[in-house]
Amino acid sequence: MSTNSSLDAAALVRPLRLRTNLLWSLYGVWYRHVRVYCKTLLANATPPVLEPLFFFVAIAYGLGGFVPTSGFDGLPYRSYVAAGMVVSSAMFTGVFETMYGTFVRLVYQKTYAAMLGTHLRIHEMFVGELLFAASKGAVFATVVLLVTMLLGAQPTAWCVLVPLVGFATAYLFACLGLIITSYVKMINNFSFFATGVITPLFYFSGTFFPIRGRSALLDVISVLVPLTAPIELSRALFKAQFTWETLMHLGILFAYGIVLHIFALRRMTARVLR
Amino acid sequence: MHNAPVYAAPALVVARGLTRKFGDLTAVDAVDFDIRPNECVGFLGPNGAGKTTLMRLIYSAIHKTAGELSVFGLTPMQQRKRINARIGVVFQENNLDEELSAAESLEVHALYCGLDHRTARGRIAELLDWLALTPKARSSFRELSGGMVRRLMIARALLNSPELLILDEPTTGLDPQVRHTIWASLRELKRQGMTILLTTHYMEEAQQLSDRVMIMDRGRIVVSGPPNQLIEQHLERYVLQASGLAEAPAVAGDIRHERAGDADYFYSNAEQPLQALYETLPTPYALLRHANLEDVFLKFTGRGLHE
Structure with missing residues (x-):
């Protein structure tokens, strides 16, 4: 077993130069999640790729046959749905990562307990986590974009910005996921939020059909629902048309992001330190 | 309160009236102590005596409820980053990354500690070698015995070359051979100048390693001193x-x-x-x-x- 030679031990206690700055700390946390995620890439990444694929085929091809050829909102229906689905896949990626993923790390794997023994600040742990969720969102939004492109959606050159929209969307919803997780005591409680909050967003934020133009109240609600802004931004990229409304949606996305970010970090700090 | 003798070196950890409550439960109840550089101090106590809570206060994992605590002359929680950069923690429960191999698990932790990739690789090779884990570097943590997992946890706590090593029940549940090997490693670290705090309910462990022991019960330090002197x-x-x-x-x-x-x-x-x-x-x-x-x-x- 251990040789414990004094020469070796003397080397063990020599001072090391440590990078304790914010960027390196965030990178450290992000890197951990990437490493662990890549270990189980095939099992992890298959559902988020296949599910939108099935959905797209069923909706854009199946239901799309009954939609007027002019499509909606100035987009052919396949492009209309594709623009919604790149964003909704980023939403699911972000929110599920910080619901189930974070909960498992918090309660079962004790990942944060281990991080608490290092110099990492609590907010560095969770911003690193949010950045990982957002990176995954960017990747899956891109994958969905490519798959829907192969299946007949017609993106414009502006769609090179889809990863950015995916990143921002996933970040926003990962903040929401952290807030939910901070309240949850048992992993089963998540299904309530998944069904009660996330699924309605998916169906009623204009992913498959235009919400607006039915009543004034619905119009206001639809603008304020957090998934609407990124979907509208994605549509703007698919249409290559940017108006003052695009700017407003960008503003809404950032406003939501900042508020949820602050709240999420406060909640998780309280949860981890208790 | 015990009457601590006056030593030349300033204390590394100072607690005065340090208290932590969880609701109605007082986990740490107005404790006073000083830890001096290069000391090994054992916190002995039955389960629930408040040992782990005390350690968590020292490495800024929870807020204190009352009293004073300083570590390296700094304030825990407020100066968590500066304090913990100089601390290594061996946790009571295994919280290694299950999906990763032994070396990978150390690598991700090394980055949290602030080592760059290259320094981390060198440091990990050294530590695995010193703790006789090199042949297991690529093994997943499920393939490791209890003793190997514990040594890996110790290796992880040493990645940042800490001045203060905190071990929360380092050898609970291990067989005697492994315990004695771990004790030898810890004594070696102490000879190299490290300050060590450990919690345990193994008397032999406390006696083998500690310059002083503090016996805790229901959140209080009921008696403290060098083991032989206490007897x-x-x-x-x-x-x-x-x-x-x-x-x-x-x-x-x-x-x-x-x-x-x-x-x-x-x-x-x-x-x-x-x-x-x-x-x-x-x-x-x-x-x-x-x-x-x-x-x-x-x-x-x-x-x-x-x-």
């Missing part, structure tokens, strides 16, 4: 313990007798009267021995269950 100060030199006696024999005035459950304890500073008593006992379950730290521990924390 000398608080107990007679010899103990005769016997179990299964129908009735305790009458003893002379220089023998102190205690009964707990079905066990009898006879204490004396002289061996001879206990030896004489031993020969008269009608039970095979009797043992004459030197008083040890466990006797001190039980004297201060009681023989009943702490549940």
